[in-house]
Amino acid sequence: MGDAREHTATTLDGNALAGLLGDVFAVDVTMIVTECRGCGRSEPLAEAIVERDASCAIVRCRGCTRTQFTVFDEREGIRIDLGSIGLLRLDRP
Template sequence: MTTEHLDGNALAGPLGEIFAVDVTTCTGRCASCGLTTPVASLHVYGPEPGLVARCPGCDEVVLRLVRAPGAAWLDLRGTVCLRVNLPD
């Protein structure tokens, strides 16, 4: 595995295909260390075979996204919760 990573903004396009909101502006809590941080601040590795996002605090995996023609697999088991800001 390489030590170079992108920030969580690299997830904007791929997650934009799945969600109606910009998920990079959402706040998530790491299941491992409890750090609450915007998705945009995650450390993202990939793109092949998929995107892996790690907590900037403890480096544990919080999100995995694999895209194939006509399908996507999203694994959020490393995230306790995801706060989505919605308009009033």
């Protein structure tokens, strides 16, 4: 039989990714603009919906709730699975 442990996640906004992605990108990651392949919505990462637990953060489009990408916090390091994200863009000041 399968593992019966309860799995809970907290729903946050994109600001929850600052620590995780700050190690990967040497910029304010909350200002990175994402574009959803599902609905075409573009928004700063700070406005995305994030479901976070101890092992990963699932980033969802606020427009259609599709998973854009998932950030895994593993013992070996950070791994990013690019799901339905169309692009990541950081505008120059």
